[in-house]
Structures are given as structure tokens and as C-alpha cells.
Amino acid sequence: MSALQVRLHQRLAEIPAAQWDALHDGGNPFVGHAFLSGLEETGCLRERWGWRPCHLALWQGDRLRAAAPGYLKDNSHGEFVFDHAWAQAYAHHGRDYYPKWLAAVPYTPVTGPRLLAADAEARAALLRAIVAHAGEAGLSSAHVNFHTAEEDAAFGDDWLPRIDLQYHWRNPGHWRGFDDYLAAMDHKHRKNIRQERSRVARAGVAFRIVHGDEAGEADLDAMYGFYLQTFAEYGNSPALTPAFLRHLATALARRLVLVLADLGGETIAGALCLRGGDTLYGRYWGATRLLPGLHFETCYYQGIDYCLREGLHVFEPGAQGEHKIARGFLPVQVHSRHWIADPAFAEPLRRWCLEEARVVRRHQATLATHSPFKAVAGAQA
Helix, strand or coil: CCCCEEEEECCHHHCCHHHHHCCCCCCCHHHCHHHHHHHHHCCCCCHHHCCEECEEEEEECCEEEEEECEEEECCCCCCCCCCHHHHHHHHHCCCCCCCEEEECCCCCCCCCCCCEECCHHHHHHHHHHHHHHHHHCCCCEEEEECCCCCCHHHCCCCEEEEEEEEEEEECCCCCCCHHHHHHCECHHHHHHHHHHHHHHHHCCCEEEEEEHHHCCHHHHHHHHHHHHHHHHHCCCCCCCCHHHHHHHHHHCCCCEEEEEEEECCEEEEEEEEEECCCEEEEEEEEECCCCCCHHHHHHHHHHHHHHHHHCCCEEECCECCHHHHHHCCEEEEEEEEEEECCHHHHHHHHHHHHHHHHHHHHHHHHHHCCCCECHHHHHHC
16 A cells, blocks of 8 residues: 555545545445535535535545545534533643544534545555644644444554444334334333324324425425524524535435425425435424424424335434434444544543443433333334
8 A cells, every 4th residue: 555645635526526436335425425525515614614624535546545524623513522621621731622633524413434445454544644644734633523333443542432322213124114113112102102293183284205306496495494493593503505405406316305394385394304325314404383293293203204115224313312212213322533642631531531431321221221112122123
């Protein structure tokens, strides 16, 4: 691998899409060239918000051998792996934590490939190049967020591991429809879900599943409006632009899945999802009218129905939310890795990560006792 040349790319458009996408299996839409370059080209990544593309790539002549979607960050906005306490510790000692280098998908806490490589040797070389770049650039640290379990073995002991929990729905393989899924639950949870769904149906709400190539301008405008409203309600700044949503509808036509709720001739709620190889990913939702059960139906039950119809086995509805457990989304671990340049910080942070992992695992064990599934079905799910 001595012939490899390291290059930093400030725009993903500098890398041919076919070469980038040849480094992953296509099962995760978020690491695809279309998604990542779309964020850049439609104004979703703003430097004043701390996102500066710095994709690290290994080239062998004109052939791309390995790459990581990378960003220089001068804050921790939109990452979902929270390291604010680390930044405060640096500041307390008169040191700068930012800028740092991050391999991730902006604003997207979804597990997927981060070390895109032709083979294990190229992946190892990519990690060495990341560390070398961080050191040469005088950065405090390098981070890889929401990487896959398969990539974990590539990291050395100098990369600190962290874990967190998300809540995912999984079909054990024998559920053919929504009734099969409900039948796996205990009586209490099965009854509650049926009641939630019936409230929405009695209100007269009808649902449409619209893929990107089926979405009209009114559908896209409505979904973007729901997205803006939700962010405004929480006091957050919306990063995505209308142009990006239209880009998804074109470039990822069958992978963009909109769940739209209609009432009285008006679209009153929607959820934006992306479809992967075997997984549905829920990303954003919003509503102009809040009806009992509307959130759960739009964001969870319609997605489960879609997975069962389409033969998808996993539904990841987004980060956080213990309320998802009662609806069949069980806690699973998600992972990140962190390289710290200064040994004086690296060792205390290593101990911090170990203690955090013990707390997370204890919490996961406690949450598992609240599974809505009957004992045998719960073990399978």
C-alpha cells in the first residue's frame, strides 16, 4: 500500500460518484455519494454552523482505494455523540478542543459504514492517514461516529470506544403482517396499540405512502413545512433546505419514503424516511394538527406496516425516546470511536468512556425488562 496518496477533498463532487459508491455495498443510503454531495450542493452544510467538508481519501493513481466522509468541526452541533463535557474540560485547562476532525453523516445518527475501503488493508491505511492528518493539522482529536460493528476491529487501542442506545424494530423473520407483530406482544401493549390506531382512524385520517418519484410539489412542500414547524417548536435551526428535499426525491427516488396523513382534503402530518437495503430509517416528522395517536401512527405504525409489506426486517425511527419500547422498538447499542492527540487528556477520557459504557449497559439491561413482547417472541425480536 506504499503507493497510496492521501488527499483531502473540500467537496465530495471532486470524487467521482461511481468510485465513491464502489467502496460500499449500497445498503445504507446516507453514505452514498448522492446523499452526501446533495447536502453540500444544496446549502445544508454551513461553515458558520461548524460543518466544513474535509473528506479524506486514499488514491492509487486515479483509482480510489479508501475514503471517509469527513468534516472539520468547530462545535459539536448536529453530531448526536455528545462530547460537550470534553470541550469544557479542554477549556478549563486553557486548551482548544476545536477544531476537530469528524467522520460522520451530518445531522444523521444512523449506523452505517464510515471507513469506506476496497479491503481490510486499505481500511487500516485509511485510519493511519486520519491520525496522521489530525496530528499534522494540530487538531485535538479525530472521531468516527455511528460506525458499523464490522468496522470495529479496524480500530486500535488508541481509539477510545463509546456506546449509546437507540430503539429499533426488528422482524424476527416470521411476521407477515401487523397482526403477527401484535400477536407477539402481551395483552396490555397489544390493546394499547390497537386503541391508539383506532383513535386516528375514527378521526377520519387517511394515510398515503409516497416515494420520491411519486411525490408532487404539494407533497414535498407539505413535508418541508412539517419539518420547519417541528424545528421551530423545539427552538432549533433547520439545516435542510427545500432544494435538498427535491434532490432526494430525484436522486434517491425510490429510497425516499414519505408517510403523509390527510384529513378533510388537507395534508396535516408527515414523516420523512429513507429506505436502505433491509432497513427503513425514520428521520423527520411534523404536523399542523395534533390529534390523539397521530404521532405514533405517522412515525411508527405506518412505518412498521411498510416494512412488513415490503419485506424489510429493520426499522430505525431515529435517536432517543424510551417511549418507543412500548411500541416494539427495543434498545440496541450504537458505537463511536475517538482518537485524542494529547496523552494527558486521552487517559482520563479513556476512564470516562469505560464508566460511561458500564452505565449504558446497566441502563440497557433495565430497559430490556420493559419489553412489550411475550417472553419467547421478545427474545427473537
